[in-house]
Amino acid sequence: MTSITSLLGFGAEGWGDDLASGALVTIALALATLPFGLVLGFLLSLAKQSEDWALRLSADIYTTIFRGLPELLTLFIVYFGINGLLKAASEGAGLPALALSSFASGMVALGVVFSAFASEVFLSAFRAIPNGQREGAAALGLRPRQAMVLVILPQVLRVALPGLSNLWMNLLKDTALVSVVGLADLLRQTQIAARVTREPFLFFGTAIVLYLVMTAVSSVVIAWIERWTRRGEPAR
Amino acid sequence: MKNTLDPPLAATPPDARPRRRPGFAGMLALGAWLLAGLSLLAYLAAAWNSDLFARYAPIYLSGLWTTIQLVAISFVVGALISVPVALGRGSKGFVQRDLSTAYVVLFRGTPFIAQLFLIYYGFGQFRDFFESIGLWRFFREPWYCAIFALALNTAAYQAEILRGAVASVPKGQWEGAKSLGLSRLTMLRKVILPQAAVVALRPYTNEVILMVKASAIVAIITVYDLLGETRRAYSRTFDFQTYLWAAILYLLIVELLRHATNFAERRLTRHLRR
Amino acid sequence: MTLLKTLVLAGSALAFAAGAAGAQETDAGKDWSTVVIGTEGAYPPFNFLDASGQLQGFDVDIAKALCEQMKVTCTFVTQDWDGMIPALQNGNFDALVASMSITPEREEQIAFTDKYYQTPPAIAVPKDSDIAEPSAAALDGKVIGAQTGTTHLQAAEALFPDAEVRPYPTAEEYKLDIDSGRVDAVVDDVVVLSDWLKSDAGACCKLLGTLPADPAIYGKGIGIGLRKGDEKLRTMFNEAIQAIRANGKYKEVQDKYFDFDVYGS
Numbered sequence: 001m002t003s004i005t006s007l008l009g010f011g012a013e014g015w016g017d018d019l020a021s022g023a024l025v026t027i028a029l030a031l032a033t034l035p036f037g038l039v040l041g042f043l044l045s046l047a048k049q050s051e052d053w054a055l056r057l058s059a060d061i062y063t064t065i066f067r068g069l070p071e072l073l074t075l076f077i078v079y080f081g082i083n084g085l086l087k088a089a090s091e092g093a094g095l096p097a098l099a100l101s102s103f104a105s106g107m108v109a110l111g112v113v114f115s116a117f118a119s120e121v122f123l124s125a126f127r128a129i130p131n132g133q134r135e136g137a138a139a140l141g142l143r144p145r146q147a148m149v150l151v152i153l154p155q156v157l158r159v160a161l162p163g164l165s166n167l168w169m170n171l172l173k174d175t176a177l178v179s180v181v182g183l184a185d186l187l188r189q190t191q192i193a194a195r196v197t198r199e200p201f202l203f204f205g206t207a208i209v210l211y212l213v214m215t216a217v218s219s220v221v222i223a224w225i226e227r228w229t230r231r232g233e234p235a236r
Numbered sequence: 237m238k239n240t241l242d243p244p245l246a247a248t249p250p251d252a253r254p255r256r257r258p259g260f261a262g263m264l265a266l267g268a269w270l271l272a273g274l275s276l277l278a279y280l281a282a283a284w285n286s287d288l289f290a291r292y293a294p295i296y297l298s299g300l301w302t303t304i305q306l307v308a309i310s311f312v313v314g315a316l317i318s319v320p321v322a323l324g325r326g327s328k329g330f331v332q333r334d335l336s337t338a339y340v341v342l343f344r345g346t347p348f349i350a351q352l353f354l355i356y357y358g359f360g361q362f363r364d365f366f367e368s369i370g371l372w373r374f375f376r377e378p379w380y381c382a383i384f385a386l387a388l389n390t391a392a393y394q395a396e397i398l399r400g401a402v403a404s405v406p407k408g409q410w411e412g413a414k415s416l417g418l419s420r421l422t423m424l425r426k427v428i429l430p431q432a433a434v435v436a437l438r439p440y441t442n443e444v445i446l447m448v449k450a451s452a453i454v455a456i457i458t459v460y461d462l463l464g465e466t467r468r469a470y471s472r473t474f475d476f477q478t479y480l481w482a483a484i485l486y487l488l489i490v491e492l493l494r495h496a497t498n499f500a501e502r503r504l505t506r507h508l509r510r
Numbered sequence: 511m512t513l514l515k516t517l518v519l520a521g522s523a524l525a526f527a528a529g530a531a532g533a534q535e536t537d538a539g540k541d542w543s544t545v546v547i548g549t550e551g552a553y554p555p556f557n558f559l560d561a562s563g564q565l566q567g568f569d570v571d572i573a574k575a576l577c578e579q580m581k582v583t584c585t586f587v588t589q590d591w592d593g594m595i596p597a598l599q600n601g602n603f604d605a606l607v608a609s610m611s612i613t614p615e616r617e618e619q620i621a622f623t624d625k626y627y628q629t630p631p632a633i634a635v636p637k638d639s640d641i642a643e644p645s646a647a648a649l650d651g652k653v654i655g656a657q658t659g660t661t662h663l664q665a666a667e668a669l670f671p672d673a674e675v676r677p678y679p680t681a682e683e684y685k686l687d688i689d690s691g692r693v694d695a696v697v698d699d700v701v702v703l704s705d706w707l708k709s710d711a712g713a714c715c716k717l718l719g720t721l722p723a724d725p726a727i728y729g730k731g732i733g734i735g736l737r738k739g740d741e742k743l744r745t746m747f748n749e750a751i752q753a754i755r756a757n758g759k760y761k762e763v764q765d766k767y768f769d770f771d772v773y774g775s
Binding site for chain 1: 258269350463
């Protein structure tokens with residue numbers, strides 16, 4: 001039996017380089033999904049506060065669906081279903097066949113799930129901003145848009161941060177599901193290594209440690225961001 | 237709890253807001269959903285196949301039952317494990333505290349699917365060891381492995397819920413109960429836990445919902461739960477409606493749970509309403 | 511944006527309904543100078559990833575030989591077995607060379623070339639197993655492992671109605687589980703099982719026997735899967751299969767992996 005160091009080493013025989021490339025794919029997928037999910041979640045939270053009941057209802061339907069479905073099922077529906085639609089649509093329009101790669105499918109599925117949860121986080125953050133802030137901004141002669149960008153938004157982001165960091169952790173962990181539709185992420189590379197070497201415990205154990213490192217680094221970064229957003233508060 | 241802390245919504249109080257007719261954007265968005273819903277119905281109606289339904293409806297129900305059993309058993313087992321973990325987290329002993337913290341960080345900081353693979357395929361590698369301690373009969377079965385993994389996972393989350401809920405009961409309640417001369421057990425049962433339950437109800441249901449969703453992964457270790465049956469049906473028929481039916485069933489469970497909680501929460505907080 | 515999104519969703523749902531009923535396109539006007547080939551990469555010796563992560567195997571070499579014969583450039587992608595047919599339909603690749611049996615159920619979804627090999631299924635058990643013969647009675651109450659969504663899994667369910675058949679994502683996982691004793695027997699292609707039993711990894715187990723290949727389940731042998739309507743590509747592949755059968759290239763690839771005739775009668 002080959003030694004652990006050579007199994008986890010870098011190079012042709014070792015799987016270290018494969019695991020590392022998988023970890024990079026995992027990180028890339030999570031980072032690529034984040035802005036998409038954040039923006040969509042933010043817009044949804046605006047829709048949920050709209051005076052227009054139709055817009056509110058639409059946003060609520062969205063949240064209900066994508067919060068309720070298992071992430072794996074959402075992923076299958078995007079990967080098999082939306083891809084089928086895209087093909088039908090592009091053929092119908094006479095364009096060359098379009099297809100979402102497993103990376104893009106993962107991005108769409110995870111981003112949609114992230115935005116559904118994020119919209120609720122943003123919504124409660126909006127509600128935590130006292131009315132006086134809006135009134136004060138209006139009294140200063142700021143137009144609604146200026147008041148939003150300069151006064152409300154910075155505070156909303158600060159209040160929403162803990163909720164959003166939770167969602168980021170979930171996102172990072174949910175990327176592992178994309179291995180099921182064939183993206184060569186950390187978990188899939190681990191599975192391949194475990195199959196070929198017949199050392200499942202070693203490799204899945206290593207994967208768990210790598211995920212722990214990723215979440216640990218994330219929480220350090222998040223703690224730093226939280227400190228930074230609170231720098232304006234008076235010391236207590 | 238959230239609602240009691242939150243100030244009233246938006247610039248004008250909701251009741252003072254004129255009930256506006258939907259604008260262009262709202263109509264468009266709602267219309268889009270309506271269209272999506274109708275085309276889903278149209279698709280399901282067009283793809284309707286009574287043979288398929290007769291063959292797979294009972295299979296789906298048995299898969300659904302498997303999912304429910306899996307979640308229910310794991311939730312209870314996880315609740316039992318969560319008690320010592322929660323106590324350990326609040327303990328003054330370094331060993332207990334560090335061990336339970338490590339447990340919580342490990343299970344909350346890594347994907348459930350990786351934990352499941354480690355437990356199922358990883359432990360399979362040590363058959364001789366598990367046989368020697370008489371546990372192989374347990375780890376041999378994918379069903380038990382699935383329960384084991386899901387219970388360990390949820391215990392880490394439940395420990396945090398439990399800890400938070402008990403900590404949320406004001407100190408005065410403990411002191412008051414003690415001054416009434418209640419025994420520790422009566423105090424917990426009659427004073428502390430009912431109050432903690434009000435706080436914990438929503439996080440606990442959320443956890444059940446998350447478990448229903450997470451349990452969909454066990455199909456990968458050969459357990460035929462709802463998603464497992466769905467994937468089997470899909471691999472036989474290559475008919476996309478198999479996934480849509482599963483989606484409808486999952487949404488039904490989750491919504492049922494959510495509405496049941498809302499109802500229970502209203503009942504439990506009757507005394508707080510004015 | 512929300513609006514745009516919901517619109518896109520609704521529009522695509524409509525397109526879905528329309529597309530499901532839409533007519534098949536043909537590839538008559540298409541220039542097949544490059545062909546993307548999809549395979550699984552977890553089914554040795556037919557297709558697998560070697561220690562350095564490169565695709566190898568009989569399927570892969572046959573595909574390369576066919577591409578050379580057709581004078582087209584081929585690239586390979588891997589895809590999990592579960593999503594093989596939808597990925598082909600969605601255009602993630604053009605030809606599916608992954609040891610897929612030509613069955614009536616699959617022919618409703620995709621087109622197949624003529625067969626390029628045909629081997630019977632078989633059953634393997636641990637060396638110390640008390641299962642004496644591959645009969646329904648001997649496997650009563652036993653646990654059988656097979657790959658999910660395969661003809662072998664269907665055959666196992668049909669031949670051994672009183673056994674519990676468990677579906678594994680790839681062949682590699684049921685091999686791990688028969689080694690650890692979680693399953694009492696596994697059913698797969700005889701070549702796949704023999705190849706594994708010859709290796710160190712298969713030291714645990716022995717071949718119990720081959721199984722009858724019910725044509726209702728196994729169809730017409732192993733073919734290359736193509737999208738319906740890609741008739742031109744189908745003709746190209748069929749002619750190439752005949753050509754490499756005739757010019758000795760097929761035998762050359764076969765002899766690299768096997769010491770018997772895998773084409774079947």
